Every structure is written in structure tokens, then in C-alpha cells.
Amino acid sequence: xxxxxxxxxxxxxxxxxxxxxxxxxxxxxxxxxxxxxxxxxxxxxxxxxxxxxxxxxxxxxxxxxxxxxxxxxxxxxxxxxxxxxxxxxxxxxxxxxxxxxxxxxxxxxxxxxxxxxxxxxxxxxxxx
Amino acid sequence: xxxxxxxxxxxxxxxxxxxxxxxxxxxxxxxxxxxxxxxxxxxxxxxxxxxxxxxxxxxxxxxxxxxxxxxxxxxxxxxxxxxxxxxxxxxxxxxxxxxxxxxxxxxxxxxxxxxxxxxxxxxxxxxxxxxxx
Numbered sequence: 135x136x137x138x139x140x141x142x143x144x145x146x147x148x149x150x151x152x153x154x155x156x157x158x159x160x161x162x163x164x165x166x167x168x169x170x171x172x173x174x175x176x177x178x179x180x181x182x183x184x185x186x187x188x189x190x191x192x193x194x195x196x197x198x199x200x201x202x203x204x205x206x207x208x209x210x211x212x213x214x215x216x217x218x219x220x221x222x223x224x225x226x227x228x229x230x231x232x233x234x235x236x237x238x239x240x241x242x243x244x245x246x247x248x249x250x251x252x253x254x255x256x257x258x259x260x261x262x
Numbered sequence: 263x264x265x266x267x268x269x270x271x272x273x274x275x276x277x278x279x280x281x282x283x284x285x286x287x288x289x290x291x292x293x294x295x296x297x298x299x300x301x302x303x304x305x306x307x308x309x310x311x312x313x314x315x316x317x318x319x320x321x322x323x324x325x326x327x328x329x330x331x332x333x334x335x336x337x338x339x340x341x342x343x344x345x346x347x348x349x350x351x352x353x354x355x356x357x358x359x360x361x362x363x364x365x366x367x368x369x370x371x372x373x374x375x376x377x378x379x380x381x382x383x384x385x386x387x388x389x390x391x392x393x394x395x
Contacts (some may be wrong), residue, residue: 160378161281173274201320205355206274208375 148214148252155211166210167257173206174253177246188232188239196226196235203242215249218242263288264313264389267305269298269329270353271321275374279316279353282378286385287313295324302333302348312348313394314385319354319363326352327359327366334367349388353381 150170156163180199187195200223207216222238264287270276271293280289290312292298298317305311315333319326330350337347344367352363355374363371370384389395 158378159278159282159376161278165277165281169274169278172277176273198320201355202272205318205320205374206272208355209275209278211375 148248150212150252150256158211170210170212170249171253171257173210173212174250177203177250181243181246184239184242188235191232193226193229197223200226212249215242215245218245264385264394265290265305265310266385267292267298267301267312267315269293269295269315269321269326270318272318275318278376279381282376282381283385286382293322295321295326295329298329299324299332314388315348315350316353317350317368319352319356319359326354327362330363330366330368346392349392349394351381351384351388 152163152166156166159166180203184196184199187199200219203219204216204223207219218238218241222235222242225235225238264283266283266287266289268276268279268289269292270279273293276291276293280291283289290301292301298315298321302312302315317326317330321329324332330352333350334344334347338344347367349369350367351370351372352360352368353372353374353376357373360371369388372381372384386395
């Protein structure tokens with residue numbers, strides 16, 4: 135897995151090399167598109183649940199939601215989302231202050247929105 | 263074609279695994295520990311056993327390692343020696359729980375992100391080892 139699969143550091147533009155990732159995973163490109171579209175549409179619910187867990191400072195719940203995002207983002211080679219998830223996950227595990235977690239949450243939210251916008255634009259043009 | 267039970271609470275992960283395995287296996291799905299046990303028991307009743315289970319750790323209700331323990335316990339009760347039961351590969355994003363998983367009786371352990379080549383090799387090796395080629 136390398137960053138070329140998914141360019142798009144925080145603040146940068148995003149592109150997903152569907153053919154390259156599909157080849158690496160040995161799956162059909164149309165299935166990969168279907169999977170990232172499905173994952174992207176589920177992210178707003180996950181981020182909402184994560185925000186609620188953050189507001190109530192429920193560390194176990196935060197770790198569970200982050201773990202789920204991590205597993206799928208990693209499997210789908212969504213690198214910039216994965217990086218933002220990892221920063222928050224490490225901070226939660228390390229017991230960092232809630233105020234700091236809000237900052238990491240904002241970064242992760244931004245990556246999540248970026249992915250959803252990209253997917254809508256590239257794969258669901260009717261929904262853009 | 264093998265018959266494989268994929269146990270993962272995440273829809274995209276289940277579908278990804280099924281797609282990776284499409285040329286070697288027909289897959290059933292379970293999204294919770296309870297569904298896994300039900301599917302496993304049903305396969306035994308119908309004499310249509312799974313060749314393999316791919317089992318995530320983080321599951322609602324009952325986690326994957328508890329499910330693994332329950333399956334090995336039921337095999338032990340049925341007189342099946344350890345190592346001769348249904349092959350189970352743990353598929354997880356947890357990097358540090360492999361000791362616990364092997365203690366509970368898993369046959370192999372693979373980390374997310376899934377490496378397709380490695381997964382297919384592990385399955386082929388297990389099928390050969392268990393005489394299910």
C-alpha cells in the first residue's frame with residue numbers, strides 16, 4: 135500500500151486511483167467504487183456517533199468507532215482518512231485532553247467530508 | 263469452490279472479502295457473534311459444513327475471540343481434537359491480540375488492511391493442511 139493510491143493530505147485535493155487499488159486488491163473496479171460509495175455514505179453517521187462519544191467523553195465508545203473506521207479505511211486504501219483517524223485514535227488511547235481531541239475530531243471530520251464530496255462528484259454525479 | 267463464512271460487523275469489509283474470494287469460494291455472512299454461531303450451527307445441522315471461517319474480533323454482542331472459544335469448546339465436547347476442527351482465520355485491525363487469538367484456538371491471524379495475496383495463500387495453506395484442497 136502506498137500514498138499514490140490515495141493522494142490527498144489535509145487541505146489538499148483528492149484523487150482515488152480506482153484501477154490501481156482494484157488491481158492491488160484483485161477486485162473488480164466497479165465493486166471497489168460501490169464499496170467506497172457505501173463507506174462514504176455511512177461516514178456521516180459514524181462521525182455523528184463519534185461526536186456524541188466525544189461530547190460525553192466516552193473513551194470506550196470513541197475507540198470502538200475509530201477502530202471500525204480504521205479497519206474499513208485501511209482495507210479500502212483510503213490513506214488520508216486513515217492518517218486522520220490514526221492521529222485521533224492514538225490521542226484517545228493516550229488519554230489526551232478532550233479539548234485536544236476536538237481538534238483531531240475536526241481534522242477527521244474534514245477528511246470524511248472531503249471523501250464524501252469526492253465520491254459524490256466522481257461516482258454519483260447526480261447527487262452532487 | 264470452498265464454502266466460507268465471513269464474520270464482520272462492517273458491510274464493506276464483508277463485501278470486500280467476498281469479492282476477493284469470488285473465484286475460490288461461495289461466502290455466507292454474519293454481522294454479529296450471535297449470527298455467526300447460528301450460521302455455524304445451521305451448517306452442522308444441514309451437513310453442509312463451512313470449509314473455513316474468517317472472523318473479525320470487534321463484533322457487537324459477543325466478540326470474535328469469545329465466538330472462537332465457543333466453537334472450539336463445542337468441537338471439544340463433540341470429540342474433535344484441537345487442530346482438527348473447522349479452520350478459523352482471525353481478520354482484524356488489532357495488531358496485538360494474536361497471542362490471545364492463538365490461545366483460543368485460531369488457525370491463523372491476518373491484519374487489516376487485507377493483503378489479498380497473503381489471505382489467499384493462508385486459505386490455500388489451511389485447506390491443504392486440513393485435507394480440504
